[in-house]
Amino acid sequence: MRYLPLTPTDRSEMLAVIGASSIDDLFVDVPESARLDGPVRDLPLHASELAVERHMTALARRNTVAGEVPFFLGAGAYRHHVPxxxxxxxxxxxxxxxxxxxxxxxxxxxxxxxxxxxxxxxxxxxxxxxxxxxxxxxxxxxxxxxxxxxxxxxxxxxxxxxxxxxxxxxxxxxxxxxxxxxxxxxxxxxxxxxxxxxxxxxxxxxxxxxxxxxxxxxxxxxxxxxxxxxxxxxxxxxxxxxxxxxxxxxxxxxxxxxxxxxxxxxxxxxxxxxxxxxxxxxxxxxxxxxxxxxxxxxxxxxxxxxxxxxxxxxxxxxxxxxxxxxxxxxxxxxxxxxxxxxxxTLLGEAGLRRLAGINHAMACRAADRLAQVPGVRVINQAFFNEFTLDLGQEARPVVRTLAERGVLAGVSLGRLYPGEAALANGLVVAVTETVTDEDIEALATALTEVLA
Missing domain, CATH: 3.40.640.10 (Type I PLP-dependent aspartate aminotransferase-like (Major domain))
Known part of the structure; x- marks a missing residue:
């Protein structure tokens, strides 16, 4: 199929039909602070394919890979084993x-x-x-x-x-x-x-x-x-x-x-x-x-x-x-x-129930262990594989410090509810079948050190 680009006249006629004076009028709902007024700054206008590959690979290496560290993130997106x-x-x-x-x-x-x-x-x-x-x-x-x-x-x-x-x-x-x-x-x-x-x-x-x-x-x-x-x-x-x-x-x-x-x-x-x-x-x-x-x-x-x-x-x-x-x-x-x-289909009903049981059991073990950390309180009376901790201090800097130590501790409520001071100490911790006893101990030990 051929590509048939629009001419400036075509664009003007289309804008006139919908009552817009320019293409910029189509983006008025986007906050001005989120719009670019020119090319992306600090980015070269062109580079070779090899240079781009190397640069993007270097950027990717800055990510902390979920499967390589103790991982307790959840709050709507969960790490499970996919066959x-x-x-x-x-x-x-x-x-x-x-x-x-x-x-x-x-x-x-x-x-x-x-x-x-x-x-x-x-x-x-x-x-x-x-x-x-x-x-x-x-x-x-x-x-x-x-x-x-x-x-x-x-x-x-x-x-x-x-x-x-x-x-x-x-x-x-x-x-x-x-x-x-x-x-x-x-x-x-x-x-x-x-x-x-x-x-x-x-x-x-x-x-x-x-x-x-x-x-x-x-x-x-x-x-x-x-x-x-x-x-x-x-x-x-x-x-x-x-x-x-x-x-x-x-x-x-x-x-x-x-x-x-x-x-x-x-x-x-x-x-x-x-x-x-x-x-x-x-x-x-x-x-x-x-x-x-x-x-x-x-x-x-x-x-x-x-x-x-x-x-x-x-x-x-x-x-x-x-x-x-x-x-x-x-x-x-x-x-x-x-x-x-x-x-x-691979799990079947029995397999799903077993998987759910493993998730809940691991979460209970994690909650019991983390409740032993001085200053930490588990707020939940009932949960499946996710629960919330009250750290007794603001959770966001704690999460960042733990991430620097190679432990992805969870999702801070301060991140989800910015400006809600009453939730700032909250940390949502998710525990799936991919979490090990060693991961739980690593989180508990790191929390103990950081909260001290």
Whole structure:
């Protein structure tokens, strides 16, 4: 296909149609401090390929590699062991080059994979149905809020203080254009969640309540009373799961009455990858399926009675009239969905439960050991593989000092909630099956020395 560049006249005519005087007008929503007024400073205008390779390699060596040091980072992105067979299978040509399966007669492999993915996600989340994935957990969370607005015809969403602040930020960004009112706040550094406060805040204007499970501090709450309160007020309960491995041990949100369950699937089959691409999970009750964003693959039979797969529902603007679409989601990380599905298939239900058990056991050992460090307090009464420490002093400089010593200790709440002095001493620690007893002891010893 030839590249046909636009002429200056073409650009002027296009800008005139949309009422913009210049291309710069298209970027007014980007803060001026984040915009460049010329070439990137201190960067040569050109260099040889060999020079660029050497320079980029040198920069990469400055990174601390997750697998080479004690690693306790979490807060929405987790390091798990991904079997080598996952990477091998997703690179097969029929998967790696497949695009949106518009023509089912030549996309049966992709469609069947997505059908299996939906089945796995629905069972994992405890919902009746699941779609064929979203961009990531944060955008899935926003899509659920928009879906609740369409169903209830109300415009106020209650966001738990335990919801990941990045998810809250995405929701607030999108709500600027829909008019939704989002009520939220920062969590308290205590063992108690805000379920009771959420129940008390539901009123006739509430479209949904959004709660993370386990929440940003790793706390686990029974969602049944909250689901009952939402149902009594004709609002929807949206549960957000950022660590899907937890559902190998914890009761699924859908089984506790959640109307919509969304989450991040990165933990299964997908590496940390510097923050993406990831894969969003989305499930709901069957009665809401026509308001679900994205697409849904279904099983059918062909003219000869043979089993086949098709796109059953595609309520996105790419397929139907834009004003009738439930979402503008047009592309997702299908390869990440495939990786998730392969990893889940390799584990099976029994394997997932064993993996979850290992995660929880290691986290309990870590919490018990770290609680022995002078000045450290574990705030959680219940957790899966992630818990929060109160260090008794600001956590951010402690994290930086430990990183210099080769220990990635966790995520400081001061980083997630800048300006919230009450959270500055908090440190979120994630412990997966990749953590060893030696790693735990290294963290405890380093913490003891730094906090002394």
């Amino acid at each position: 080598a067979s996952v990477d091998h299978l997703i690179q097969r040509g029929e998967f790696l080059t497949a695009y949106t399966p518009y023509q089912p007669e030549i996309a049966q492999g992709t469609l069947q994979m997505l059908f299996e993915f939906q089945t796995q996600v629905a069972r994992l989340l405890g919902t009746d149905v699941a779609n064929a994935s979203m961009y990531d957990g944060s955008t899935a969370c926003w899509e659920a809020i928009g879906m609740a607005r369409r169903i209830t015809r109300r415009g106020k969403a209650l966001l738990s203080s335990g919801l990941h602040p990045h998810y809250v930020s995405v929701a607030k960004t999108m709500a600027r254009y829909t008019g939704d009112l989002l009520e939220t706040g920062a969590p308290a550094l205590t063992a108690q969640t805000d379920v009771d406060q959420l129940i008390a805040s539901i009123d006739a204007d509430t479209s949904c309540v959004v709660v993370q499970y386990p929440d940003i501090l790793g706390r686990v709450a029974d969602l049944t009373p909250l689901a009952e309160a939402c149902q009594a007020n004709k609002a929807l309960l949206i549960a957000v799961v950022t660590e899907p491995v937890a559902l190998g041990a914890l009761r699924a949100p859908g089984e506790m009455g959640a109307d919509i369950v969304v989450g991040e699937g990165q933990s299964l089959g997908v590496g940390l990858q510097f923050g993406g691409p990831y894969v969003g999970l989305f499930g709901c009750k069957d009665k809401y399926v026509r308001q679900m964003p994205g697409r849904l693959c279904g099983e059918t039979v062909d003219a000869d009675g043979r089993r086949g797969f098709v796109l059953t529902l595609s309520t996105r603007e790419q397929h139907i009239r834009r004003e009738k679409a439930t979402s503008n989601i047009c592309t997702n990380s299908g390869l990440c969905a495939l990786a998730f599905s392969i990893h889940m």
